[in-house]
Amino acid sequence: MATAASTRSETRALDAWVALLRAHSVSTGMLSAELLAEHGLTINDYEALLHLSRAAEGKLRRVDLAGRLLLTASGITRLLDGLEAAGLVGKESCVSDRRVTYAVLTSAGRKRLAKASRSHIASVRALFEERFTNDEVAQLAELLSLLPGVGDADGEACKPS
């Protein structure tokens, strides 16, 4: 039979795991419902626009965007299909390597992101600040970031012709 100590430490890890699953499910449920109802964007739509808006010239290689959103190559194609159809993102090809395609934020995309950000950022802050002190939020972020993340190694930028 397991000792009391090993049983306790086993349940601790399991408790953390279950808490992570539940917290993610309920939080994304709330935030994505709002984002979708008020701005017609999924969380991944929003995150894609956000990453593009922070990149130089508002553009990113599709494969690098996939890495940042934790999507596969085909996942990013399908996500961008929707954003392109909505006129929020455009396509651009690379002269120095014709395999790569860029996703480029359009001005409509930048406007939509700005508008959605006002309410979305407020909701994220509310979600955390209603329940945690500033120190606790920082602590939670730091602990979570120790879990397996993903390296953000972007490929080389496209050389001008």
Added chain:
Amino acid sequence: MATAASTRSETRALDAWVALLRAHSVSTGMLSAELLAEHGLTINDYEALLHLSRAAEGKLRRVDLAGRLLLTASGITRLLDGLEAAGLVGKESCVSDRRVTYAVLTSAGRKRLAKASRSHIASVRALFEERFTNDEVAQLAELLSLLPGVGDADGEACKPS
């Protein structure tokens, strides 16, 4: 313009949110790939079997199981369809209220859960214990549990005829 203080506290909440999204995505990716490859179960399959195994007589009303797994009524129907086809779960109806159906763990289901648990629990522990001290795991679990959870109010048990 925002003050430095409000900007800092804004990014803290956002950092925590992004860390939660990434940690969940990568952790579930790893653990579900293993569970699926070695035991043919998704995370929700596993959690369903686990909840049933802990319930009295190994059975639970379908609607209560849905609540625990954070699935909709139709989601639980589809999940159980698969587990029933695999012979891991059976159906049982309630004599005192013929609207309700129970999901019942079969002995094959109990065996499969036991087998999967050996490696799955070890993986969950490894995931957390390789990166955190015992205190940190406990702290993470406690912080996460402050985020919006969900009440576990099960309905009444079925009266015998």
Added chain:
DNA sequence: TAAGATTGAGATTTCAATCTTT
């Protein structure tokens, strides 16, 4: 009317296969 369960249709995402370019 409302609760529990199911079904059809649609959204999002992955995997495997394929095409082009390096």
Added chain:
DNA sequence: AAAGATTGAAATCTCAATCTTA
């Protein structure tokens, strides 16, 4: 070969509609 991008097929889940029972 290997990398980037796309497509067809399949898995998982939600919403809206429906059926039965309370």
